[in-house]
Amino acid sequence: MSCSSPCCDSKSNSNQRGKLKMKPEEKNEYLGKMRHSAAHILAQAVQSLFSGVKFGIGPAIENGFYYDFELPRPLTPEDLPVIEAKMREIIHDGQPFTKEELSKEEARHIFAGQPFKLELITELPDKMVTIYRQGTFTDLCRGPHVASTGDIKAFSLTHIAGAYWRGDEKNPMLQRVYGIAFETKDELQSHLALEAEAAKRNHRKLGRELDLFSIHDEIGPGLICWHPKGSIIRQVVEDFWKAEHIKRGYSIVYTPHIAKLDLWKTSGHWDFYREYLYPPMKVEGQQYMLKPMNCLGHILIFKSQTRSYRHLPLRYAELGTVYRYERSGALYGLARVRGFTQDDAHIFCRPDQIEGEVAEVLNLAQFMMHTFGFHDYDVFLSTRPEKYAGSLEMWEESTASLRNVLEQLNMDYKIDPGEGVFYGPKIDIKLKDALGHTWQGPTIQVDFNLPLRFNVCYIGEDGQEHSATMIHRTVLGSMERFLACLIEHYGGAFPVWLSPIQAMVIPIADRHVDYAREVENELSQGGIRVQVDDRSERMNLKIREAQVEKVPYMLIVGDKEVASHGISVRLLNGKDAGLESIQSVKDRIKIAIEAKSQVALEAVNNS
């Protein structure tokens, strides 16, 4: 179908559509229909402005719509206002949308010269197809649509992009025009405001502003330099991660960054994963490769001794840095890079332990997400991909065990068909950040393949060798991507425990610097990351800069504080939390840090 809106055609006059009376589902249905109609209007506008347009598809999408075209010349951003003006004319005219049902033969006649539409017609299952017309434009379309072009109340064309026909890079690239559309201008405005907020929180922008990390042409794209402040956040996350894993029965290990090519041939990476591998390097006549995954080192550690069923499960955890070749167009800040550190672990267990271990990992994953302030997430079960290793039975068995655990734990999940890794199926958890954007979070993969390829076994109660099962899992994903997610989730205003500088002591005049140092020492003794702004600047300037740096506690010291041996606390929200003793401020900050409280206020105000 050229259009793919699931809702049904409504002939009702849009003017009678009381917004207040609409239920959320009805509203979504209406929005989908309206956005889809806007796509048709876009196509009509483009048709009237260009000759020889070949039409692709034009569906409604989240917040708006797009339409794909093949045009005689490339579109540039300057074309958008022109197309948009044409669309407004069509909307102003209030042209009715009309539907017709006809045979494929008739449709082929109408769409002669439209190769993409003809392709769609051929593939449609039914004998009859439907078309929609408004004004001079006719489209192959299942519908439904609004009654009239005049029903589009608030829209805007946003950007152009290339898009392969049917999303396949073997197909020709079409030009896609994106737009947003809402029921009212207010909703359109608030969507734009939300986007502006998202742009402010973008981790690439905040990464520079807060001096967290950088990427350099001289080093190469997708390769990250972590600055001191970003490194503090990373270290705090890593320390917390390690401690929690040790608590839960994992052993921390370290493995090399390169390994002989043969190892990667045995594992199947050379066959199934080559597009992501950096080319091998030759050392003393041997081929070596940068590791794209950490599993093989862990397998060899496991195999360094004969393991008994009594030893299992064995859980090896590593903050393992891996390198994968990503196509240049795919790179994005910290979220998609070429070298990254996974919070990886491999659990070697007996088949009867799989479900219990997966459940434990899910529990750990939930604990981690809650600690970092994520409460909204979606769970996906990814099944066998096209390129896979191993037998179908193994795939079925391991997929079933993942499914069992999800069901036993009563977790809502969706199936993501064909999205598993080449060696096994996986559970993916996608986090929603404070602005509702989703991020790839924890992932758990059951693997019967690598144990077979490497003969990973244990001696059972029966004295015989049995193949072990491996569970690959990360709970944060990678340090890079997770930090990107944290930066955007918190908008750079990290909770105290993660904040690179937890407290800034601000002496009002130079004569207060000595006392400020005393405060610094005292807090520093308490393990608080504290600094003194001892510049000969005005207090207002120091406050402003601490504020821009998003330091959770600004500790103001002047004559009053020196006299009373106290500190005046200013919080990031601008609130003056009053004068307190050094000891009491120190204790409160420590409590907030230890509690990993999400907001600095909690500990200061509620105690």
Add this chain to the structure above:
RNA sequence: GCCAGCGUAGCUCAGGGGUAGAGCAGCGGUUUCGUAAACCGCCGGUCGUAGGUUCGAAUCCUAUCGCUGGCUCCA
């Protein structure tokens, strides 16, 4: 990798065939101040890189590297 756009000072940006500019940052000075930017001065760029067109290129053309928005892909 593909399509489109963009690369000017550390950052944010102006300039668009006649030889480079602002604010912030940095540096030097003055100011010593009570909850988001004191004042004065100075330094700073072979305009991403390499070719080409031109009397003359930051400006036009080509190639290349990188970035941005998408497509594809993904920890």
